Amino acid sequence: MNDRDVTLAVFVKTPSRSPIKTRLAAAVGVERAEEFYRRSLRCVLDVVRAAQLRCQPHGFSLVPYWAVAEPDALGDPLWNDFESIEQGTGGLGARLHQVYEWLRRRSSRIAFLGADLPQLAPETLVETCRRLGDRGANDPPRFLVGRVNDGGFSLFAGNAELPSRIWTDVAYSQSTTADELIAGLREFGEVLEFSLGDDVDTLADLQAVLPPLESPAALSEQRSLAAWVREWIPEN
Numbered sequence: 291m292n293d294r295d296v297t298l299a300v301f302v303k304t305p306s307r308s309p310i311k312t313r314l315a316a317a318v319g320v321e322r323a324e325e326f327y328r329r330s331l332r333c334v335l336d337v338v339r340a341a342q343l344r345c346q347p348h349g350f351s352l353v354p355y356w357a358v359a360e361p362d363a364l365g366d367p368l369w370n371d372f373e374s375i376e377q378g379t380g381g382l383g384a385r386l387h388q389v390y391e392w393l394r395r396r397s398s399r400i401a402f403l404g405a406d407l408p409q410l411a412p413e414t415l416v417e418t419c420r421r422l423g424d425r426g427a428n429d430p431p432r433f434l435v436g437r438v439n440d441g442g443f444s445l446f447a448g449n450a451e452l453p454s455r456i457w458t459d460v461a462y463s464q465s466t467t468a469d470e471l472i473a474g475l476r477e478f479g480e481v482l483e484f485s486l487g488d489d490v491d492t493l494a495d496l497q498a499v500l501p502p503l504e505s506p507a508a509l510s511e512q513r514s515l516a517a518w519v520r521e522w523i524p525e526n
Contacts, residue, residue, distance in 0.1 A: 292350070295352070296351070298338065298402075299354075299400070299402050300334055300372070301359075302331065305328060311406070325518075333409075333512050358376060375389070375392060390402075404444035410486070431480065432449055432479050433450070436486040439487060452475075459474060487499065
C-alpha cells in the first residue's frame with residue numbers, strides 16, 4: 291500500500307444477528323427489510339469494485355474492508371469478499387473513532403461508507419477519495435462529508451488525525467448530525483460537503499432511490515435491486 295492509497299470501511303450489520311432496517315421493517319416486514327439489506331450490500335460491493343478499477347488512472351488504489359458490528363460475525367460468509375474488521379465497542383461515535391484510528395495505521399487517507407446507499411455511483415466514491423489530494427501524507431488536512439436528506443451522512447473521507455471527541459460529541463440519527471460533525475471537523479482542516487440524496491431507512495426513502503437505480507448508468511446489482519422492489523412496492 292502506498293501513501294496515496296485510500297482505506298475504505300463499509301459499515302455493516304449481519305442479518306439474523308442484529309435488527310436490520312427497523313423503520314423499513316415496520317412498513318414492509320422483517321423478511322423483506324432483511325432482503326433489501328442483503329441486496330443493498332451487493333449493490334455497495336458492485337460500486338466499490340467498480341470504483342477500484344476507476345481509481346487506477348488517478349494513481350491510487352482503494353483498499354476496502356467490511357467494518358462489522360458484531361465481533362462474532364467476522365467470519366460470516368456474507369463478508370467473504372473483503373477483509374472484515376470489528377467496529378469496536380461503545381456508541382456509534384466511539385466505533386467510528388476506533389475504525390478511523392485502525393485505518394490510519396494503514397494509510398493516511400480514510401473513507402467511510404454506509405451500507406444503505408445502494409444508488410451510489412462509483413464515480414462519486416472515486417472523486418471523494420481523489421479530492422483528499424495527490425501528495426500523500428504531505429497533503430493539507432481535508433475532510434469530505436456526503437450528506438443525506440435526513441440530516442445525516444453516508445460517505446466520509448479524511449486525511450488527518452482526529453481526536454475522539456469529533457466523533458463522540460455528535461448526536462447521531464438526528465436532523466443535525468452532519469452539521470455537528472462538519473462544525474467539529476472545521477477545527478482540523480478544510481471541509482468539503484456534498485449531497486448524496488437519500489439513504490434508505492424508510493419505505494419513502496426506498497421509493498426515492500429507485501430512479502438512480504434504474505438509470506442507464508446503473509450497475510447490474512443496482513438494476514437488479516430496482517427490479518426486485520418494483521415487484522412489490524406500492525404504486526404512488
